[in-house]
Amino acid sequence: MFMAMFVTIRTVITMMDDFIIRALMAGMGVALAAAPLGAFVVWRRMAYFGGAISHTALLGVALGFLLGINPIIGVGLVSVVAALMLLGYRGRYLGNDTLLGIIAHGSLALGLIVASAVEGVRVDLMAFLFGDILSVSAADVYFIWGGCALVIGVLGFLYKPLLAVTVHSELAAVEGVNVRLVETAFVLLLAVVVALSIKVVGVLLIASMLIIPAASARSFSSTPERMIVLAAVMGVISVGIGMGASLEFDWPAGPAIVVGATALYIISSFKKTA
């Protein structure tokens, strides 16, 4: 029994030596965490919210280098602050889309400036914009899986009230849900997933990992739960397709994953809605 466990663990560790396995593991971790959040993003019409948060990530990376902390932590901090700001400003004079545009582009520009000011470090922009999944370390994989497990766990607690708020927030409020708390927690989770995903699919592509698999799952789903499970399946398949294409045709891996997800969406769009 112990022997078997030992062998299994050793096999996993040896497997982790292979950069392709590491890349697959990291991509699938992101796909699994992005599935339930992405479904809510689609239902709540927050696609650009995810996009805006991910645009702030470059600023986080640059600040991470500037302050000498792990870039993922820097991204996490900045995206959490951006998410809270977006939440707080909602419903003032400007439309949400305008506000999202301001935050997205303003912080992207600021990020580029800060990055250029960091001495001695050449930030690999392409890697952070489009991800560098083939370079993830074993530690990154554990980090991503740990973070994703945490996100999924918290979302499990949040699931029922969040679904009720998404369907009708006032009805949920009368039924005893603390709407503000639930919405804030959701947005924070979104920020955490963005931070975790940066290394894998990059700033510009994380938003698509949230939305596209969920969109593909829609027409096959009759309940919200089914849509989430199918989105996870679609996401994992997209990672597989993307990695395969990357190896076979020497495509950049991050964009290949997104192209894979998009191809699945196009195929799924021929199916009539369940």
Next chain:
Amino acid sequence: MNNPNPDKNLLASAENVGVSISGNQILLDVSLSVSEGEVVTIVGPNGAGKTTLVRAVLGLVRPSEGKLYRRPGLSIGYMPQKLHIDPTMPMTVNRFLALGVPAKLAGQGHRKNALDEVGVGHISNSQMHNISGGEVQRVMLARALLRDPDFLVLDEPVQGVDITGQADLYRLIRNIRKSRGVGVLMVSHDLHVVMAETDRVICLNRHVCCEGHPETVSKHPEFVQMFGEQVASSIALYPHHHDHHHNVHGDVCNDTHGDNHDG
């Protein structure tokens, strides 16, 4: 929220409540109360603040003046004016029912019973997007009933339902009141039908213009002015339907500050 001497049967009340939203006074000095087994209907023109009043009673908007009371531990079944489920979200009727209900009340059997009670037991597996407006209203009512409420709050419950369906829905609400003994607070435009199914009418136009038994209200000068002679007199015929011979006419309608009602 504290009422020093609440009547035991009192479910919820508002006392001299005023609400302003970003500087606009929506409600001024409004009082109302709903007790067990009582149906109270708020009528009034568009923009009169009917929905705002309901939202204040539910605790969704904070009044700027006045006091609100809800009986401690009150279980509220709320049916909002409109339900818009985003088309991107798949949702069966059955799944929808369980959304806002504690797990012990949301069992399959409970859900089936609630749907049967409102007369739509056959659609439990349909998508919410594919059922008719009247069915949506009934499903929302079923969800409210699943919570085993003491107090039903219905904001324009027959909106988007055809005329026959409207009468059916009001009959259903009346039957629920009878069988469950719940108090009902309802907002409505549909004066004709509502008047017959209501114990007390509150005619609202930012303030309470008049209130009381439907027959009384329908003869009140402010009500007549607001809804027009013809509507008012056609409503006045209704109570005869169920043999009422009320002669108490002076007990309500205390207001008249001489406001005009073109708001």
